[in-house]
Amino acid sequence: MEIRNEVDIATAGLPVPATVTPRPRVVVCMTNHERPDCARINQEIIKLNYAAPWPIVHACSDPTYEPHMEDVLVRCQPRTIIYGALNLLQQSCRAAVEIYNPQYLLHIEADTWVFNQEIITRYIDLLDRHPEAHLAASTWSTDQRPQWRRLHHPFAKVKLGLASIASAVGNDFYVKRKHTLSTQFFIARNDPRFFTMLDAVQPTIDNTLEYDFYQGFVKEFDKRGIIHIKEREPVHPDNRHWCPALTLHAQHWPEQLPRPADVPADGRPHPGVSGQYDIPGKKEVLAAHGFKHVGPAMRQLLDASDTSYYNPKAKRY
Known part of the structure:
Protein backbone atom coordinates (compact mmCIF):
# COMPACT_ATOMS: atom_id res chain seq x y z
CA MET A 1 0.00 0.00 0.00
CA GLU A 2 1.47 3.35 -1.07
CA ILE A 3 0.50 6.82 0.13
CA ARG A 4 1.48 9.92 -1.80
CA ASN A 5 0.50 13.58 -1.87
CA GLU A 6 -1.03 15.46 -4.77
CA VAL A 7 1.17 17.22 -7.30
CA ASP A 8 0.76 20.70 -8.78
CA ILE A 9 -0.96 19.92 -12.08
CA ALA A 10 -0.11 23.36 -13.48
CA THR A 11 3.64 22.79 -13.24
CA ALA A 12 4.04 18.99 -13.23
CA GLY A 13 3.94 18.40 -16.98
CA LEU A 14 2.69 15.14 -18.43
CA PRO A 15 2.89 12.08 -16.16
CA VAL A 16 5.96 9.89 -16.61
CA PRO A 17 4.68 6.36 -17.29
CA ALA A 18 5.99 3.57 -15.11
CA THR A 19 7.98 0.79 -16.73
CA VAL A 20 5.94 -2.28 -15.85
CA THR A 21 6.03 -5.68 -17.56
CA PRO A 22 3.46 -6.85 -18.31
CA ARG A 23 1.34 -3.69 -18.26
CA PRO A 24 -1.91 -4.03 -16.32
CA ARG A 25 -4.94 -3.86 -18.55
CA VAL A 26 -6.98 -1.71 -16.16
CA VAL A 27 -6.41 0.44 -13.09
CA VAL A 28 -9.33 1.84 -11.12
CA CYS A 29 -9.01 5.58 -10.49
CA MET A 30 -11.34 6.23 -7.54
CA THR A 31 -12.11 9.76 -6.33
CA ASN A 32 -13.63 10.77 -3.03
CA HIS A 33 -14.26 13.91 -1.00
CA GLU A 34 -16.63 13.26 1.91
CA ARG A 35 -17.98 9.77 1.19
CA PRO A 36 -15.58 7.46 3.07
CA ASP A 37 -18.12 4.71 3.72
CA CYS A 38 -19.09 4.56 0.04
CA ALA A 39 -15.38 4.41 -0.84
CA ARG A 40 -14.70 1.50 1.51
CA ILE A 41 -17.61 -0.54 0.19
CA ASN A 42 -16.68 0.27 -3.41
CA GLN A 43 -13.19 -1.05 -2.72
CA GLU A 44 -14.64 -4.24 -1.22
CA ILE A 45 -16.84 -4.75 -4.29
CA ILE A 46 -13.81 -4.45 -6.57
CA LYS A 47 -11.17 -6.20 -4.47
CA LEU A 48 -13.23 -9.01 -2.99
CA ASN A 49 -15.77 -9.71 -5.73
CA TYR A 50 -14.40 -8.79 -9.17
CA ALA A 51 -12.98 -11.85 -10.91
CA ALA A 52 -10.11 -9.98 -12.58
CA PRO A 53 -7.78 -8.23 -10.11
CA TRP A 54 -7.66 -4.49 -10.76
CA PRO A 55 -5.41 -2.17 -8.73
CA ILE A 56 -7.14 0.82 -7.11
CA VAL A 57 -5.62 4.30 -7.00
CA HIS A 58 -7.74 6.37 -4.62
CA ALA A 59 -7.49 10.17 -4.69
CA CYS A 60 -9.12 11.54 -1.54
CA SER A 61 -9.50 15.08 -0.19
CA ASP A 62 -10.93 14.05 3.19
CA PRO A 63 -8.06 14.55 5.67
CA THR A 64 -9.68 12.19 8.21
CA TYR A 65 -9.89 9.23 5.81
CA GLU A 66 -7.90 6.13 6.80
CA PRO A 67 -6.66 3.69 4.12
CA HIS A 68 -8.77 0.60 3.47
CA MET A 69 -8.23 -1.77 0.51
CA GLU A 70 -6.84 0.61 -2.10
CA ASP A 71 -3.35 -0.04 -3.47
CA VAL A 72 -2.43 3.64 -3.65
CA LEU A 73 -3.88 6.56 -1.68
CA VAL A 74 -3.29 10.05 -3.06
CA ARG A 75 -3.99 12.65 -0.40
CA CYS A 76 -5.36 15.86 -1.89
CA GLN A 77 -6.30 19.28 -0.56
CA PRO A 78 -10.02 20.09 -0.27
CA ARG A 79 -11.28 22.55 -2.88
CA THR A 80 -14.59 23.94 -4.08
CA ILE A 81 -16.85 21.34 -5.64
CA ILE A 82 -15.99 21.65 -9.36
CA TYR A 83 -12.30 22.46 -8.93
CA GLY A 84 -12.06 19.73 -6.30
CA ALA A 85 -13.71 17.10 -8.51
CA LEU A 86 -11.41 17.98 -11.41
CA ASN A 87 -8.30 17.90 -9.23
CA LEU A 88 -9.19 14.47 -7.79
CA LEU A 89 -9.78 13.15 -11.30
CA GLN A 90 -6.45 14.51 -12.53
CA GLN A 91 -4.52 13.25 -9.50
CA SER A 92 -5.95 9.72 -9.57
CA CYS A 93 -5.32 9.22 -13.30
CA ARG A 94 -1.81 10.69 -13.09
CA ALA A 95 -0.80 8.43 -10.19
CA ALA A 96 -2.22 5.38 -11.99
CA VAL A 97 0.02 6.04 -14.99
CA GLU A 98 3.11 6.87 -12.95
CA ILE A 99 2.81 3.76 -10.77
CA TYR A 100 1.15 1.17 -13.06
CA ASN A 101 0.96 2.58 -16.62
CA PRO A 102 -2.13 0.49 -17.51
CA GLN A 103 -3.71 0.21 -20.93
CA TYR A 104 -6.96 1.69 -19.60
CA LEU A 105 -8.01 4.02 -16.79
CA LEU A 106 -11.37 3.32 -15.18
CA HIS A 107 -12.48 6.46 -13.37
CA ILE A 108 -15.23 6.02 -10.84
CA GLU A 109 -16.41 8.26 -8.04
CA ALA A 110 -16.43 6.62 -4.62
CA ASP A 111 -20.22 6.65 -4.32
CA THR A 112 -20.70 5.08 -7.76
CA TRP A 113 -20.75 1.30 -7.47
CA VAL A 114 -20.78 -1.03 -10.47
CA PHE A 115 -21.59 -4.54 -9.28
CA ASN A 116 -20.84 -6.46 -12.50
CA GLN A 117 -17.24 -6.28 -13.70
CA GLU A 118 -18.18 -7.96 -16.98
CA ILE A 119 -20.18 -4.89 -18.03
CA ILE A 120 -17.09 -2.72 -17.66
CA THR A 121 -14.97 -5.31 -19.47
CA ARG A 122 -17.41 -5.31 -22.37
CA TYR A 123 -16.75 -1.62 -22.97
CA ILE A 124 -13.01 -2.12 -22.63
CA ASP A 125 -13.26 -4.82 -25.30
CA LEU A 126 -15.10 -2.32 -27.51
CA LEU A 127 -12.27 0.16 -27.06
CA ASP A 128 -9.83 -2.61 -27.98
CA ARG A 129 -11.72 -3.22 -31.22
CA HIS A 130 -11.96 0.49 -32.08
CA PRO A 131 -8.47 2.00 -31.85
CA GLU A 132 -9.80 5.37 -33.00
CA ALA A 133 -11.87 5.57 -29.79
CA HIS A 134 -10.23 6.82 -26.61
CA LEU A 135 -13.14 7.06 -24.17
CA ALA A 136 -16.22 5.09 -23.17
CA ALA A 137 -18.69 7.29 -21.31
CA SER A 138 -22.29 8.42 -21.21
CA THR A 139 -23.42 11.95 -21.85
CA TRP A 140 -24.61 13.94 -18.82
CA SER A 141 -27.88 14.61 -20.60
CA ARG A 177 -27.23 18.77 -22.69
CA LYS A 178 -26.02 16.14 -25.15
CA HIS A 179 -22.68 17.93 -25.57
CA THR A 180 -21.45 16.65 -22.22
CA LEU A 181 -19.56 13.64 -20.89
CA SER A 182 -20.00 12.04 -17.49
CA THR A 183 -16.93 12.44 -15.31
CA GLN A 184 -18.56 10.27 -12.65
CA PHE A 185 -17.87 7.00 -14.49
CA PHE A 186 -15.82 6.51 -17.64
CA ILE A 187 -13.09 4.36 -19.21
CA ALA A 188 -10.19 6.14 -20.92
CA ARG A 189 -7.44 4.77 -23.09
CA ASN A 190 -4.07 5.58 -21.50
CA ASP A 191 -2.65 8.03 -24.03
CA PRO A 192 -0.48 11.14 -23.51
CA ARG A 193 -3.05 13.16 -25.46
CA PHE A 194 -5.66 12.29 -22.85
CA PHE A 195 -3.51 13.96 -20.20
CA THR A 196 -2.79 16.91 -22.46
CA MET A 197 -6.56 17.37 -22.64
CA LEU A 198 -7.34 16.57 -19.00
CA ASP A 199 -4.68 18.80 -17.49
CA ALA A 200 -5.81 21.68 -19.70
CA VAL A 201 -9.48 21.58 -18.63
CA GLN A 202 -10.48 24.88 -17.07
CA PRO A 203 -13.87 24.90 -15.33
CA THR A 204 -16.13 27.69 -16.54
CA ILE A 205 -18.55 29.50 -14.27
CA ASP A 206 -21.52 29.17 -16.60
CA ASN A 207 -21.10 25.46 -17.38
CA THR A 208 -20.69 22.10 -15.67
CA LEU A 209 -17.50 20.06 -15.46
CA GLU A 210 -19.22 17.52 -17.72
CA TYR A 211 -19.58 20.21 -20.41
CA ASP A 212 -15.99 21.40 -20.08
CA PHE A 213 -14.70 17.80 -20.14
CA TYR A 214 -16.64 17.16 -23.36
CA GLN A 215 -15.35 20.31 -25.03
CA GLY A 216 -11.75 19.47 -24.16
CA PHE A 217 -12.07 15.85 -25.24
CA VAL A 218 -13.71 16.58 -28.59
CA LYS A 219 -11.15 19.28 -29.35
CA GLU A 220 -8.34 16.76 -28.79
CA PHE A 221 -9.88 13.56 -30.18
CA ASP A 222 -13.02 14.50 -32.16
CA LYS A 223 -16.47 13.01 -31.53
CA ARG A 224 -15.34 9.76 -33.14
CA GLY A 225 -13.13 9.22 -30.11
CA ILE A 226 -16.17 8.48 -27.92
CA ILE A 227 -17.95 5.17 -27.43
CA HIS A 228 -21.24 6.04 -25.78
CA ILE A 229 -22.43 4.01 -22.81
CA LYS A 230 -25.96 4.06 -24.13
CA GLU A 231 -27.56 2.11 -21.30
CA ARG A 232 -27.30 5.26 -19.21
CA GLU A 233 -28.35 7.83 -21.80
CA PRO A 234 -29.97 10.15 -21.10
CA VAL A 235 -28.71 10.18 -17.51
CA HIS A 236 -31.40 12.46 -16.09
CA PRO A 237 -33.81 11.84 -14.58
CA ASP A 238 -34.15 8.05 -14.63
CA ASN A 239 -30.50 6.95 -14.69
CA ARG A 240 -28.90 9.55 -12.44
CA HIS A 241 -29.11 7.73 -9.12
CA TRP A 242 -29.01 4.19 -10.44
CA CYS A 243 -28.88 2.36 -13.74
CA PRO A 244 -29.90 -1.30 -13.35
CA ALA A 245 -28.78 -2.10 -16.91
CA LEU A 246 -25.21 -1.26 -15.86
CA THR A 247 -25.63 -2.55 -12.27
CA LEU A 248 -24.60 1.02 -11.39
CA HIS A 249 -25.65 2.51 -8.07
CA ALA A 250 -24.87 6.16 -7.32
CA GLN A 251 -27.66 7.08 -4.90
CA HIS A 252 -26.43 9.13 -1.96
CA TRP A 253 -28.87 7.81 0.63
CA PRO A 254 -27.75 4.77 2.66
CA GLU A 255 -31.31 3.43 2.92
CA GLN A 256 -34.67 4.09 1.30
CA LEU A 257 -36.93 6.29 3.40
CA PRO A 258 -40.69 6.04 3.95
CA ARG A 259 -42.53 8.69 1.95
CA PRO A 260 -43.96 11.54 4.08
CA ALA A 261 -47.63 12.31 3.53
CA ASP A 262 -46.90 15.75 2.10
CA VAL A 263 -44.46 14.54 -0.58
CA PRO A 264 -46.19 13.90 -3.93
CA ALA A 265 -45.65 10.53 -5.58
CA ASP A 266 -46.04 11.79 -9.15
CA GLY A 267 -42.48 13.02 -9.59
CA ARG A 268 -43.25 16.70 -9.09
CA PRO A 269 -40.27 18.65 -7.70
CA HIS A 270 -40.31 18.99 -3.94
CA PRO A 271 -37.72 20.70 -1.71
CA GLY A 272 -35.15 18.22 -0.39
CA VAL A 273 -36.43 15.31 -2.50
CA SER A 274 -34.11 13.68 -5.02
CA GLY A 275 -35.27 10.07 -5.07
CA GLN A 276 -34.85 8.80 -1.52
CA TYR A 277 -38.54 7.81 -1.32
CA ASP A 278 -38.68 6.02 -4.68
CA ILE A 279 -35.27 4.42 -5.21
CA PRO A 280 -33.74 1.81 -2.88
CA GLY A 281 -30.79 2.97 -0.82
CA LYS A 282 -27.28 1.58 -0.82
CA LYS A 283 -28.17 -0.85 1.95
CA GLU A 284 -31.10 -2.35 0.02
CA VAL A 285 -29.26 -2.77 -3.28
CA LEU A 286 -26.27 -4.30 -1.52
CA ALA A 287 -28.51 -6.82 0.25
CA ALA A 288 -30.47 -7.62 -2.91
CA HIS A 289 -27.35 -8.33 -4.95
CA GLY A 290 -25.97 -10.76 -2.39
CA PHE A 291 -22.22 -10.55 -2.92
CA LYS A 292 -20.40 -13.79 -2.20
CA HIS A 293 -17.64 -12.00 -0.31
CA VAL A 294 -18.80 -9.43 2.23
CA GLY A 295 -16.18 -7.04 3.57
CA PRO A 296 -16.28 -5.24 6.94
CA ALA A 297 -17.68 -1.98 5.53
CA MET A 298 -20.40 -3.91 3.68
CA ARG A 299 -21.25 -5.81 6.83
CA GLN A 300 -21.49 -2.65 8.89
CA LEU A 301 -24.05 -1.14 6.52
CA LEU A 302 -26.03 -4.36 6.06
CA ASP A 303 -26.31 -4.86 9.83
CA ALA A 304 -26.92 -1.21 10.73
CA SER A 305 -30.19 -0.33 12.45
CA ASP A 306 -29.11 3.32 12.38
CA THR A 307 -27.33 4.60 9.26
CA SER A 308 -26.55 8.07 10.58
CA TYR A 309 -22.88 7.02 10.77
CA TYR A 310 -22.73 6.67 6.97
CA ASN A 311 -20.86 9.46 5.18
CA PRO A 312 -21.77 11.84 8.02
CA LYS A 313 -20.44 15.01 6.35
CA ALA A 314 -21.85 14.38 2.88
CA LYS A 315 -25.06 15.61 1.32
CA ARG A 316 -27.56 12.76 1.03
CA TYR A 317 -30.62 14.10 -0.79
Whole structure:
Protein backbone atom coordinates (compact mmCIF):
# COMPACT_ATOMS: atom_id res chain seq x y z
CA MET A 1 0.00 0.00 0.00
CA GLU A 2 1.47 3.35 -1.07
CA ILE A 3 0.50 6.82 0.13
CA ARG A 4 1.48 9.92 -1.80
CA ASN A 5 0.50 13.58 -1.87
CA GLU A 6 -1.03 15.46 -4.77
CA VAL A 7 1.17 17.22 -7.30
CA ASP A 8 0.76 20.70 -8.78
CA ILE A 9 -0.96 19.92 -12.08
CA ALA A 10 -0.11 23.36 -13.48
CA THR A 11 3.64 22.79 -13.24
CA ALA A 12 4.04 18.99 -13.23
CA GLY A 13 3.94 18.40 -16.98
CA LEU A 14 2.69 15.14 -18.43
CA PRO A 15 2.89 12.08 -16.16
CA VAL A 16 5.96 9.89 -16.61
CA PRO A 17 4.68 6.36 -17.29
CA ALA A 18 5.99 3.57 -15.11
CA THR A 19 7.98 0.79 -16.73
CA VAL A 20 5.94 -2.28 -15.85
CA THR A 21 6.03 -5.68 -17.56
CA PRO A 22 3.46 -6.85 -18.31
CA ARG A 23 1.34 -3.69 -18.26
CA PRO A 24 -1.91 -4.03 -16.32
CA ARG A 25 -4.94 -3.86 -18.55
CA VAL A 26 -6.98 -1.71 -16.16
CA VAL A 27 -6.41 0.44 -13.09
CA VAL A 28 -9.33 1.84 -11.12
CA CYS A 29 -9.01 5.58 -10.49
CA MET A 30 -11.34 6.23 -7.54
CA THR A 31 -12.11 9.76 -6.33
CA ASN A 32 -13.63 10.77 -3.03
CA HIS A 33 -14.26 13.91 -1.00
CA GLU A 34 -16.63 13.26 1.91
CA ARG A 35 -17.98 9.77 1.19
CA PRO A 36 -15.58 7.46 3.07
CA ASP A 37 -18.12 4.71 3.72
CA CYS A 38 -19.09 4.56 0.04
CA ALA A 39 -15.38 4.41 -0.84
CA ARG A 40 -14.70 1.50 1.51
CA ILE A 41 -17.61 -0.54 0.19
CA ASN A 42 -16.68 0.27 -3.41
CA GLN A 43 -13.19 -1.05 -2.72
CA GLU A 44 -14.64 -4.24 -1.22
CA ILE A 45 -16.84 -4.75 -4.29
CA ILE A 46 -13.81 -4.45 -6.57
CA LYS A 47 -11.17 -6.20 -4.47
CA LEU A 48 -13.23 -9.01 -2.99
CA ASN A 49 -15.77 -9.71 -5.73
CA TYR A 50 -14.40 -8.79 -9.17
CA ALA A 51 -12.98 -11.85 -10.91
CA ALA A 52 -10.11 -9.98 -12.58
CA PRO A 53 -7.78 -8.23 -10.11
CA TRP A 54 -7.66 -4.49 -10.76
CA PRO A 55 -5.41 -2.17 -8.73
CA ILE A 56 -7.14 0.82 -7.11
CA VAL A 57 -5.62 4.30 -7.00
CA HIS A 58 -7.74 6.37 -4.62
CA ALA A 59 -7.49 10.17 -4.69
CA CYS A 60 -9.12 11.54 -1.54
CA SER A 61 -9.50 15.08 -0.19
CA ASP A 62 -10.93 14.05 3.19
CA PRO A 63 -8.06 14.55 5.67
CA THR A 64 -9.68 12.19 8.21
CA TYR A 65 -9.89 9.23 5.81
CA GLU A 66 -7.90 6.13 6.80
CA PRO A 67 -6.66 3.69 4.12
CA HIS A 68 -8.77 0.60 3.47
CA MET A 69 -8.23 -1.77 0.51
CA GLU A 70 -6.84 0.61 -2.10
CA ASP A 71 -3.35 -0.04 -3.47
CA VAL A 72 -2.43 3.64 -3.65
CA LEU A 73 -3.88 6.56 -1.68
CA VAL A 74 -3.29 10.05 -3.06
CA ARG A 75 -3.99 12.65 -0.40
CA CYS A 76 -5.36 15.86 -1.89
CA GLN A 77 -6.30 19.28 -0.56
CA PRO A 78 -10.02 20.09 -0.27
CA ARG A 79 -11.28 22.55 -2.88
CA THR A 80 -14.59 23.94 -4.08
CA ILE A 81 -16.85 21.34 -5.64
CA ILE A 82 -15.99 21.65 -9.36
CA TYR A 83 -12.30 22.46 -8.93
CA GLY A 84 -12.06 19.73 -6.30
CA ALA A 85 -13.71 17.10 -8.51
CA LEU A 86 -11.41 17.98 -11.41
CA ASN A 87 -8.30 17.90 -9.23
CA LEU A 88 -9.19 14.47 -7.79
CA LEU A 89 -9.78 13.15 -11.30
CA GLN A 90 -6.45 14.51 -12.53
CA GLN A 91 -4.52 13.25 -9.50
CA SER A 92 -5.95 9.72 -9.57
CA CYS A 93 -5.32 9.22 -13.30
CA ARG A 94 -1.81 10.69 -13.09
CA ALA A 95 -0.80 8.43 -10.19
CA ALA A 96 -2.22 5.38 -11.99
CA VAL A 97 0.02 6.04 -14.99
CA GLU A 98 3.11 6.87 -12.95
CA ILE A 99 2.81 3.76 -10.77
CA TYR A 100 1.15 1.17 -13.06
CA ASN A 101 0.96 2.58 -16.62
CA PRO A 102 -2.13 0.49 -17.51
CA GLN A 103 -3.71 0.21 -20.93
CA TYR A 104 -6.96 1.69 -19.60
CA LEU A 105 -8.01 4.02 -16.79
CA LEU A 106 -11.37 3.32 -15.18
CA HIS A 107 -12.48 6.46 -13.37
CA ILE A 108 -15.23 6.02 -10.84
CA GLU A 109 -16.41 8.26 -8.04
CA ALA A 110 -16.43 6.62 -4.62
CA ASP A 111 -20.22 6.65 -4.32
CA THR A 112 -20.70 5.08 -7.76
CA TRP A 113 -20.75 1.30 -7.47
CA VAL A 114 -20.78 -1.03 -10.47
CA PHE A 115 -21.59 -4.54 -9.28
CA ASN A 116 -20.84 -6.46 -12.50
CA GLN A 117 -17.24 -6.28 -13.70
CA GLU A 118 -18.18 -7.96 -16.98
CA ILE A 119 -20.18 -4.89 -18.03
CA ILE A 120 -17.09 -2.72 -17.66
CA THR A 121 -14.97 -5.31 -19.47
CA ARG A 122 -17.41 -5.31 -22.37
CA TYR A 123 -16.75 -1.62 -22.97
CA ILE A 124 -13.01 -2.12 -22.63
CA ASP A 125 -13.26 -4.82 -25.30
CA LEU A 126 -15.10 -2.32 -27.51
CA LEU A 127 -12.27 0.16 -27.06
CA ASP A 128 -9.83 -2.61 -27.98
CA ARG A 129 -11.72 -3.22 -31.22
CA HIS A 130 -11.96 0.49 -32.08
CA PRO A 131 -8.47 2.00 -31.85
CA GLU A 132 -9.80 5.37 -33.00
CA ALA A 133 -11.87 5.57 -29.79
CA HIS A 134 -10.23 6.82 -26.61
CA LEU A 135 -13.14 7.06 -24.17
CA ALA A 136 -16.22 5.09 -23.17
CA ALA A 137 -18.69 7.29 -21.31
CA SER A 138 -22.29 8.42 -21.21
CA THR A 139 -23.42 11.95 -21.85
CA TRP A 140 -24.61 13.94 -18.82
CA SER A 141 -27.88 14.61 -20.60
CA THR A 142 -31.51 15.20 -19.61
CA ASP A 143 -34.73 13.78 -21.04
CA GLN A 144 -37.20 16.68 -20.92
CA ARG A 145 -40.33 14.57 -21.44
CA PRO A 146 -41.00 13.79 -17.75
CA GLN A 147 -40.95 17.51 -16.98
CA TRP A 148 -43.28 18.25 -19.90
CA ARG A 149 -45.72 15.62 -18.65
CA ARG A 150 -45.88 17.29 -15.24
CA LEU A 151 -46.63 20.73 -16.68
CA HIS A 152 -50.15 19.91 -17.96
CA HIS A 153 -49.77 22.81 -20.40
CA PRO A 154 -51.06 22.81 -24.01
CA PHE A 155 -47.63 23.67 -25.42
CA ALA A 156 -46.06 20.89 -23.36
CA LYS A 157 -48.59 18.44 -24.81
CA VAL A 158 -47.64 19.53 -28.32
CA LYS A 159 -43.96 18.97 -27.57
CA LEU A 160 -44.75 15.52 -26.16
CA GLY A 161 -46.60 14.62 -29.34
CA LEU A 162 -43.71 15.78 -31.49
CA ALA A 163 -41.30 13.87 -29.26
CA SER A 164 -43.27 10.67 -29.77
CA ILE A 165 -43.07 11.05 -33.55
CA ALA A 166 -39.40 12.06 -33.48
CA SER A 167 -38.44 9.17 -31.24
CA ALA A 168 -39.97 6.70 -33.68
CA VAL A 169 -37.60 7.91 -36.41
CA GLY A 170 -34.52 8.16 -34.21
CA ASN A 171 -34.63 11.89 -33.42
CA ASP A 172 -34.07 12.83 -29.78
CA PHE A 173 -34.63 16.60 -29.81
CA TYR A 174 -36.28 16.23 -26.40
CA VAL A 175 -32.89 15.38 -24.85
CA LYS A 176 -30.85 18.41 -23.82
CA ARG A 177 -27.23 18.77 -22.69
CA LYS A 178 -26.02 16.14 -25.15
CA HIS A 179 -22.68 17.93 -25.57
CA THR A 180 -21.45 16.65 -22.22
CA LEU A 181 -19.56 13.64 -20.89
CA SER A 182 -20.00 12.04 -17.49
CA THR A 183 -16.93 12.44 -15.31
CA GLN A 184 -18.56 10.27 -12.65
CA PHE A 185 -17.87 7.00 -14.49
CA PHE A 186 -15.82 6.51 -17.64
CA ILE A 187 -13.09 4.36 -19.21
CA ALA A 188 -10.19 6.14 -20.92
CA ARG A 189 -7.44 4.77 -23.09
CA ASN A 190 -4.07 5.58 -21.50
CA ASP A 191 -2.65 8.03 -24.03
CA PRO A 192 -0.48 11.14 -23.51
CA ARG A 193 -3.05 13.16 -25.46
CA PHE A 194 -5.66 12.29 -22.85
CA PHE A 195 -3.51 13.96 -20.20
CA THR A 196 -2.79 16.91 -22.46
CA MET A 197 -6.56 17.37 -22.64
CA LEU A 198 -7.34 16.57 -19.00
CA ASP A 199 -4.68 18.80 -17.49
CA ALA A 200 -5.81 21.68 -19.70
CA VAL A 201 -9.48 21.58 -18.63
CA GLN A 202 -10.48 24.88 -17.07
CA PRO A 203 -13.87 24.90 -15.33
CA THR A 204 -16.13 27.69 -16.54
CA ILE A 205 -18.55 29.50 -14.27
CA ASP A 206 -21.52 29.17 -16.60
CA ASN A 207 -21.10 25.46 -17.38
CA THR A 208 -20.69 22.10 -15.67
CA LEU A 209 -17.50 20.06 -15.46
CA GLU A 210 -19.22 17.52 -17.72
CA TYR A 211 -19.58 20.21 -20.41
CA ASP A 212 -15.99 21.40 -20.08
CA PHE A 213 -14.70 17.80 -20.14
CA TYR A 214 -16.64 17.16 -23.36
CA GLN A 215 -15.35 20.31 -25.03
CA GLY A 216 -11.75 19.47 -24.16
CA PHE A 217 -12.07 15.85 -25.24
CA VAL A 218 -13.71 16.58 -28.59
CA LYS A 219 -11.15 19.28 -29.35
CA GLU A 220 -8.34 16.76 -28.79
CA PHE A 221 -9.88 13.56 -30.18
CA ASP A 222 -13.02 14.50 -32.16
CA LYS A 223 -16.47 13.01 -31.53
CA ARG A 224 -15.34 9.76 -33.14
CA GLY A 225 -13.13 9.22 -30.11
CA ILE A 226 -16.17 8.48 -27.92
CA ILE A 227 -17.95 5.17 -27.43
CA HIS A 228 -21.24 6.04 -25.78
CA ILE A 229 -22.43 4.01 -22.81
CA LYS A 230 -25.96 4.06 -24.13
CA GLU A 231 -27.56 2.11 -21.30
CA ARG A 232 -27.30 5.26 -19.21
CA GLU A 233 -28.35 7.83 -21.80
CA PRO A 234 -29.97 10.15 -21.10
CA VAL A 235 -28.71 10.18 -17.51
CA HIS A 236 -31.40 12.46 -16.09
CA PRO A 237 -33.81 11.84 -14.58
CA ASP A 238 -34.15 8.05 -14.63
CA ASN A 239 -30.50 6.95 -14.69
CA ARG A 240 -28.90 9.55 -12.44
CA HIS A 241 -29.11 7.73 -9.12
CA TRP A 242 -29.01 4.19 -10.44
CA CYS A 243 -28.88 2.36 -13.74
CA PRO A 244 -29.90 -1.30 -13.35
CA ALA A 245 -28.78 -2.10 -16.91
CA LEU A 246 -25.21 -1.26 -15.86
CA THR A 247 -25.63 -2.55 -12.27
CA LEU A 248 -24.60 1.02 -11.39
CA HIS A 249 -25.65 2.51 -8.07
CA ALA A 250 -24.87 6.16 -7.32
CA GLN A 251 -27.66 7.08 -4.90
CA HIS A 252 -26.43 9.13 -1.96
CA TRP A 253 -28.87 7.81 0.63
CA PRO A 254 -27.75 4.77 2.66
CA GLU A 255 -31.31 3.43 2.92
CA GLN A 256 -34.67 4.09 1.30
CA LEU A 257 -36.93 6.29 3.40
CA PRO A 258 -40.69 6.04 3.95
CA ARG A 259 -42.53 8.69 1.95
CA PRO A 260 -43.96 11.54 4.08
CA ALA A 261 -47.63 12.31 3.53
CA ASP A 262 -46.90 15.75 2.10
CA VAL A 263 -44.46 14.54 -0.58
CA PRO A 264 -46.19 13.90 -3.93
CA ALA A 265 -45.65 10.53 -5.58
CA ASP A 266 -46.04 11.79 -9.15
CA GLY A 267 -42.48 13.02 -9.59
CA ARG A 268 -43.25 16.70 -9.09
CA PRO A 269 -40.27 18.65 -7.70
CA HIS A 270 -40.31 18.99 -3.94
CA PRO A 271 -37.72 20.70 -1.71
CA GLY A 272 -35.15 18.22 -0.39
CA VAL A 273 -36.43 15.31 -2.50
CA SER A 274 -34.11 13.68 -5.02
CA GLY A 275 -35.27 10.07 -5.07
CA GLN A 276 -34.85 8.80 -1.52
CA TYR A 277 -38.54 7.81 -1.32
CA ASP A 278 -38.68 6.02 -4.68
CA ILE A 279 -35.27 4.42 -5.21
CA PRO A 280 -33.74 1.81 -2.88
CA GLY A 281 -30.79 2.97 -0.82
CA LYS A 282 -27.28 1.58 -0.82
CA LYS A 283 -28.17 -0.85 1.95
CA GLU A 284 -31.10 -2.35 0.02
CA VAL A 285 -29.26 -2.77 -3.28
CA LEU A 286 -26.27 -4.30 -1.52
CA ALA A 287 -28.51 -6.82 0.25
CA ALA A 288 -30.47 -7.62 -2.91
CA HIS A 289 -27.35 -8.33 -4.95
CA GLY A 290 -25.97 -10.76 -2.39
CA PHE A 291 -22.22 -10.55 -2.92
CA LYS A 292 -20.40 -13.79 -2.20
CA HIS A 293 -17.64 -12.00 -0.31
CA VAL A 294 -18.80 -9.43 2.23
CA GLY A 295 -16.18 -7.04 3.57
CA PRO A 296 -16.28 -5.24 6.94
CA ALA A 297 -17.68 -1.98 5.53
CA MET A 298 -20.40 -3.91 3.68
CA ARG A 299 -21.25 -5.81 6.83
CA GLN A 300 -21.49 -2.65 8.89
CA LEU A 301 -24.05 -1.14 6.52
CA LEU A 302 -26.03 -4.36 6.06
CA ASP A 303 -26.31 -4.86 9.83
CA ALA A 304 -26.92 -1.21 10.73
CA SER A 305 -30.19 -0.33 12.45
CA ASP A 306 -29.11 3.32 12.38
CA THR A 307 -27.33 4.60 9.26
CA SER A 308 -26.55 8.07 10.58
CA TYR A 309 -22.88 7.02 10.77
CA TYR A 310 -22.73 6.67 6.97
CA ASN A 311 -20.86 9.46 5.18
CA PRO A 312 -21.77 11.84 8.02
CA LYS A 313 -20.44 15.01 6.35
CA ALA A 314 -21.85 14.38 2.88
CA LYS A 315 -25.06 15.61 1.32
CA ARG A 316 -27.56 12.76 1.03
CA TYR A 317 -30.62 14.10 -0.79
